Amino acid sequence: MFVLKSASPRRKQILSDLGFTLLIQPEHIDETQRNNEPALSYLERMVHSKLGNQFEPNNVYLAADTIVVYKKEILHKPIDEEDAMRILKLLSGNIHSVYSGAAIQHSKGTHFFYEETEIQFWDWKEEEIRDYIKRCHPYDKAGSYGIQDGKGPVKIWRGSYTNVMGFPLRSFLARHELWIRSWEESIMRIN
Numbered sequence: 001m002f003v004l005k006s007a008s009p010r011r012k013q014i015l016s017d018l019g020f021t022l023l024i025q026p027e028h029i030d031e032t033q034r035n036n037e038p039a040l041s042y043l044e045r046m047v048h049s050k051l052g053n054q055f056e057p058n059n060v061y062l063a064a065d066t067i068v069v070y071k072k073e074i075l076h077k078p079i080d081e082e083d084a085m086r087i088l089k090l091l092s093g094n095i096h097s098v099y100s101g102a103a104i105q106h107s108k109g110t111h112f113f114y115e116e117t118e119i120q121f122w123d124w125k126e127e128e129i130r131d132y133i134k135r136c137h138p139y140d141k142a143g144s145y146g147i148q149d150g151k152g153p154v155k156i157w158r159g160s161y162t163n164v165m166g167f168p169l170r171s172f173l174a175r176h177e178l179w180i181r182s183w184e185e186s187i188m189r190i191n
Helices: 009-017 039-051 081-091 126-136 161-165 169-190
Strands: 002-004 022-024 060-070 073-075 095-106 109-121 154-158
Touching: 002 009, 009 022, 009 161, 039 060, 039 095, 039 109, 060 081, 073 081, 081 126, 095 161, 095 169, 109 161, 109 169, 154 161, 161 169
Parallel strands: 002 022, 002 060
Antiparallel strands: 060 073, 060 095, 095 109, 109 154
């Protein structure tokens, strides 16, 4: 069984499009960033926390998280409209990075990987930002935006599109054959 430890509709869609049948079991965790915790350390800690403690050897577990980083500051999901406005004003016309990390856990161990995508925003006026927030309700998205949103703030990206949607697909596919073979071998030994 392939267990996705995330409630993200975007991650579910990406993996379903690849043909995976998923059991969705999100892990609810404290996502508070520690004092002076570097962005990538935070990302890896969140991903491992989302795996949780439940483990059955016949299952493969996948947890993922996405962070938006501007000038070394993690821009989390907005808490309300004004917070979304603040974040989008900060990013307007500027370049930032999106990191999506994931961990696969199976009977042979746990494998963490991540990708970085560089994003440049359009230089938006305040009314354009407000219109975007009203149209797209970006409250469940790190950095207050979705790359897939029509007429959104993204002008250019360098790297993986699906990474910005919330899943490091390129890295996942590069490792897919290795971990699936390892998992299948361990299942054959158990049975």
